[in-house]
Amino acid sequence: MPESEQPVKETIEQIVERVTFSDPDPRIQHLKGIWEDAKAQERHVFNQICRQEYIQRLECHRVLGTPNPEEVAKREADLCALLFREEMEARLDERWAAMQRRVAAVLEEKREDECPG
Secondary structure, eight states, X not given: OOGGGSOOOOOHHHHHHHHHTOXXXXXXXXXXXXXXXXXXXXXXXXXXXHHHHHHHHHHHHHHHTOSSHHHHHHHHHHHHHHHHHHHHHHHHHHHHHHXXXXXXXXXXXXXXXXXXX
C-alpha cells in the first residue's frame, strides 16, 4: 500500500483523549470542548511567542550587521522554540491532570446516580 494510502495512526495522547472523552454525557462533552479550547489557546500562544522571538532576533542581527541575519535569527529562534515547547507542554500537562480529575468526578457522580447506595 502506498504511503499516502496508509491509515493515519493515532498517537498515545490522542488515544487517551479519545477514551477519556468517549462518554456521550453532555457534561463530559462540555469538558472535552474546554480541553480542546485550552490546547488551541496554548498552541496559539506558542506560535505567537515563537514569531515574536524570531522578529526580535532578526531585528537585533540586522542592527548588529550579522551576516545572513534571517538564517541566524531563525536558527536561534528555533532553539528557543524547544524551550517554549517544553513550557507549553508543562502547562498542558497541568491542565490535563486537572481535566482528568474533573472527568473522573463526573463519571463517579454518574455512576452513583445510576447505582445508588
